[in-house]
Amino acid sequence: MKRLRLNLVIGGTLMGAVLALAVLALAWTPYDPVRTNLRRRLRPPSAEYWLGTDEFGRDVASRLMAGAVTSLGVAAATVLVALAIGIAIGLASGFLRGWVDRVLGAVNDTLLAFPGILLALGLLAVIGPSRSGIVLALGLAYAPTVARVVRGSVLSIREREFVEASRALGNSEGYTLLRHVLPHTAAPVIVLATSLFGWVILSESALSFLGLGVPPPAATWGNMLASARPFMAEAPLLSIAPGALIAMCLLGVNLLGDALRDLLDPRDGA
């Protein structure tokens, strides 16, 4: 219980901070985050540029703020896509069982056998790198994980007696699925969603790192990190700052995830 509250507080604060940063960025940033100024590249931090400037003379602080908006936005959208697809598949294969399950299972295995990044790489190359492209690609890449979790919990729930009871009442399968099964997948899915959120932020940066992230000049923490790599020696802050933000955000997400997990734990529920 003690740890739960601790998680909630710390996680909440971290995420709150990041979100606040993003919201603020929507309204105001110190400088135009995409405005280049080649006369002052790679400036060290100063009163003028709090975190210095990047290789195009753009204000790092402003880009970090703008990056928060993009990174969080992309992550959120992606998670939604992954959930939508994953839940549909998971419910279907878990509840219908039989050949549906077999087929979907095979497809799922196939997708899981792909490294998620690679799947995204391929899809991106087809869709073309754009925000929506990345959301779709990563969404598809993570859907199988969701599907597996949902399927798992559906399989366990459908064995519970209240599902049988619902049948005994003469309720249709569909009704039973929606009324009695679906709600119970919520807990694991919510928990998963939080971790997903983290993974997506990571993957987006990884993609940027391989040159396929959210297209510049729009700033995401990922592509900032990526383009800072060549200047690691000259301007370490360029690499450290966005990475630190990602880490902070992920820490927040993970802690919240743990808190949720404890809150939604059936053992405490019953």
Added chain:
Amino acid sequence: MKFRTALAALATACALASPVAAQDLLRIRLNADIRSTDPGVNRDGNTDGIHWHIVEGLVALRDDATVAPMLAERVDVSPDGLTYTFPLRAGIRFHNGQPLTAGDVAFAMQRYMRREVNWRCRADLDSAVTRLVAVETPDDRTVAMRLEKPSALFLTILARPDCGQAGIWHRDSLNADGSWRAPIGTGPFRLGEWRRGQFVELTRFADYAALPGEPTGLVGNKAPLVERVRFTIIPDEAAARAALLAGNIDILPDARSRDLPELRARPGFTVHSSPSMDLQAVLMQTRDPLLQDVRMRRAIALALDVPELVRAVSEGGSRPSRSPIPPASGFNTPAMLDVPARDLAQARRLAQEAGYRGQKLRIITTRRWEAFYEIAVVVQDMLKEAGIESELEVLEWATQLDRYSRGDYQMMAFGFSARLDPSLSYEMFTGPKATQPRKAWDNPAVQALLDQTMAETDANRRRATFEAMHARLLEEVPIIALYSSTTNGVTPRHVQGYRSWAVDAPRAWGVRISR
């Protein structure tokens, strides 16, 4: 200073990387592995750079990209310009000790011209402009080649590094089945060990028959002065630089321009800068509904502060030029060098007239080549100041190249590899879009001029034509030529005789190590 220690660190790092470090070993950085040892066939820039140490052609380029005899004593062109006769130099031996004969030349040329071999330049020697119809060997020491009609390009094609200089190798370079084994050439170095992904090592050819005089381009005195040359593959820029500073490589042929100030400041290192003959440019699709209006294209050109842009992108290393013919070329003229000034007001007005209403232009670029990306970013920035909105479409290189070859773009930051003949510098973006969608400039009149320059062998008349074409280019702006990038080689004190040149891959002959 922290950074120094950092580099020292990296140095020790790379000491581990290449244990060998002897007086007679020259270590040169290679940014990526080579494709093959088959000259002009399976190749890229790096590959050519290795091959030209091993094989030589009848002719080769000088520093200024003009053509000079190499294996040939001299080149005699018949009055009708159809027959080229190459008397071979005496005393030339292959790496396997065999003397060079006309038969060897014919044998190599015939393989090059076979379709299935996929020689990079076969098509160039079998085109409307230049068609090689015969290779004959009147005697053991003479080779004669006949063309269908006169061509200004013929010798250049034979000399082009990307054609493997039509390099002549001994027939034992092939397997019994005719497939490529390994090059047995006449060059100053012979192929030593090629360890994929790690290094290519060449060894000195003791019996090399050097020309007299100074080395220039790929001709002149190419005497090998070191026992072994190792091209060490280091993909990472920062690492390569560190390796140089740590003394783990002796030549960094291609330093990042942004590292130059720091390297120049450093005692004991010499920077060898040389303008190359490539071309960085912005392409515009003249069939685009918006850009088909020449006023819009002019507006865009006027919106760019080219000198500022070039200074920023090349860190002041390159000189701005709106001509596709590189300043380093013997064909570049003063007229081509002056750069029209930026004029935002004018740009705005033209855009207005062209019916521009704030549509977003899409500029395609890639991160594969930092210059493309930086150009695009700066261009976007400068257009904005002229009230022209644009967004970057940052593609993976393969995709951009695909879009380029299909002409499927609105604007594109693009770079053309070195063209060593002024006609080719225009040809690379001039042509009928119907048959060659990649061509940016589709204008029959200009095409006609271009064809002239290709048939014309008199240098001065060609220059005149090129100036005319240049003028038209500035009017019609299908592309905005920006600059030719600069090759910056860096060597430590103990390396002597190294020089960068128009083509950015390094040359190891004439280089000496003295500690």
Added chain:
Amino acid sequence: MALYVLKRLLAAIPTLLLVAASVFFLMRLIPGDPALLILGDAATPESVADLRAAMGLDRSLPVQFGLWLSQVAAGDLGLSITSGEAVGPLILDRFGVTAAIVLAAVAIAALVAVPAGMLAAWRQGSWGDIAAVSLATLLLSIPSFWLGLILLLVFGLKLGWVPVVGYVTFAEDAWAALGYIALPVATLALVEIGVLIRMARASTIEVLRLDYIAHARAKGVPEHRVLLRHAFPNAFAPTLTLLGLVLGNLLGGIAVIETVFTLPGLGRLLVEAIFARDYPVIQGVMLFIALVYVGVNLVVDLLYPVFDPRVAAS
């Protein structure tokens, strides 16, 4: 036993085929042409056509696919169209690098994390436990490649303890090789430790709740023995599954780490092949990765009964 393995491999064939097909056609959907890439900006339609013909890319897709499959069935993955190397050996060569790093990292991670997680669970709620969990969560939250960069910055650039770029195989120079993989291994290990500590802790807590632990204690079994003989095997079973998953994913997916440390590994081979549209290499690698994935899971399932006899393999 052998029969079981055979069955499992057979059962994997549909998956592998699906992977093969989807990779093949997915890659063909992607814009970009290997011939064009090789010829560059100077390519003419004719030269491209010739090169495509030489690469056998001029045939219809189904034909190409069929040819490729039959080739693969014959155990030949074909030749790289950029470097001309045989894909099979190339993959094995690069896989060696990746495997060395991943295995080392996962081994270290497991050796550190599992005991740590179990002890944390054993003393649930103690400061040690909270510390372990917090550390794990922190590690879990650090982007691996960023961690890599930082380590590179500190130990490579600032301190200069380890080389920053390059790779030699252990065969060539074991000591040097150690230097090269030190950082990547550390990076991966740290991240995985985060995952594994949490897993080990969670499953140990589950186990410690059960009666047979109380039973053991009621017999007067000392605590260390309770943990080792009674808690560990049961708590480790689920962790083992996770290990398998982690291993499967890492073996295929450390492209980013390999990029950071410029290591000639499988992941980078794949990414580079994708950029170069080197179809044979891409297809080969993907198939190989899928196979590794299947293999790892098989091994896990074979090991599982050792820790949980209720699940007998065959």
Added chain:
Amino acid sequence: MSLLEVAGLRIAAGARDIVRDLSFSVAEGETLALVGESGSGKSATARAVIGLLPPGLRHAGGRIALAGQDLSALPPATLRALRGPGMGMVFQEPMTSLNPAQRIGAQMAEGLALHTTLDAAARKRACIAMLERVGITDPERRLLAYPHEFSGGMRQRIMLASVMLLRPRLLIADEPTTALDTLTQAEVLALMKELAREQGSSILLITHDLGLVSRHADRALVMQSGQAVEEGPAAPLLAAPRHAYTRALVAALPRRGPARVIPPAPPLIEARSLSVAYPGRGGWFRRAAPMPAVQSVSLSIHPGEVVALVGGSGSGKTTLGRAMLRLLPASGGSLLFGGQDVTARSGPALLDFRLACQIVFQDPYSSLDPRMRVRDIVAEPLRLPAGMAPADRLARAEAMLAEVGLAGLGDRFPHALSGGQRQRVAIARALVRNPAFVVADEAVSALDATVRQQVIALLRDQQRKRGFACLFVTHDLGVVEEIADRVVVMQHGRIVEEGPRDQVLDAPAHDYTRALLAASVRLQG
């Protein structure tokens, strides 16, 4: 002098005391029963004695002495030395009380290795002997088996064996047989007593079952919500309980109700040589053979009668119950309802059958959707047949809840109710649509004695009032006595005996029935 002395024991969960000021003693060779219902703190007491309180509970005060040694004062090592030879413990759940990852030989020998100087060979011999003693056939080979290879009863025997192997002076048995079915229950307990007698061990027996107490305990201590309410020699205490709670417990013991005469009528529901088989688990390639659970059973139930379907675990009674409701598909035979064959019906065609039939499950924890309010749970059946306004449904639901004694609890979620209340909800849900036929599947087995009594009463009253036919699936003959009109005995998926309640209970014809009756414990007056 007494072996175990507990004085002023206090066990706390956080700030709350779950055991308060508890004192008792166990003499050498004596069996003391700690009796009480769930939440009485009896299990916690047992754990406290052996010093293995689960996390969250702590020994907050009082003295526990074994043979005069204050355990709470002992250093851990010494305490450990006492566990095993000093005191051993048998747990309730045979499924989790043996280490699934260890061969039982190893688990048994472990204690010997720790507490005796026997060498490996000697230990093995001892184990074999002990296994033989607890009735495990072919013990030598079984030593190498894993727990999951044994049935629940067998495991409990092995458990017992590995504990008694160390000849503990005090044996703590925490609900040792609750998880087993009637037959095994009796056997295991008998075995335990014997072993204890042979070794002269005392027993601290934790149970909720007065029957066991009367049969096996010398003295009994009745606990209620953490405190001792009454203590004394078992027989007199049960014969003449003084404390109100004890009386309630005793009163909760099953009494046979009056026999009824059911007016003859055509059977309401009828199974004709019905068979049910569970499909084997299939893979992509092979498909395993189905496992028969019910084999051509014929059973007809008449309107208004209550039929008890009894049998040990694995007898197929639950399966049959499910099959009679078409919750499981029949693999053979046919099912008739009101004379019409419903075996193959599905979808809408099945609806009228569904509307007429209902079920009450054993486990009220899992049979109610934890995410629905009680009112909605009870109202849900009224969705069908369509046509009833939501408002009316809720009204009906409230009324029904009031009827089962849960007035005003409609807003609660199931987890906010006690076990008994949940079972009432389940009953309300089953009856709200006035079914003609109800299957009660072990409907009261999970409940404490007193609660069980009330729920049975509720069921009986409702049945009398609404007159639905009821198939009462149970292993507990006590319940049968209470409400059954007719008894059907199943074994190995077949019906072995069938007849009017009194006849079957008083003059059982089949051996299996006799065994069941012998095993089912009643008060011995």
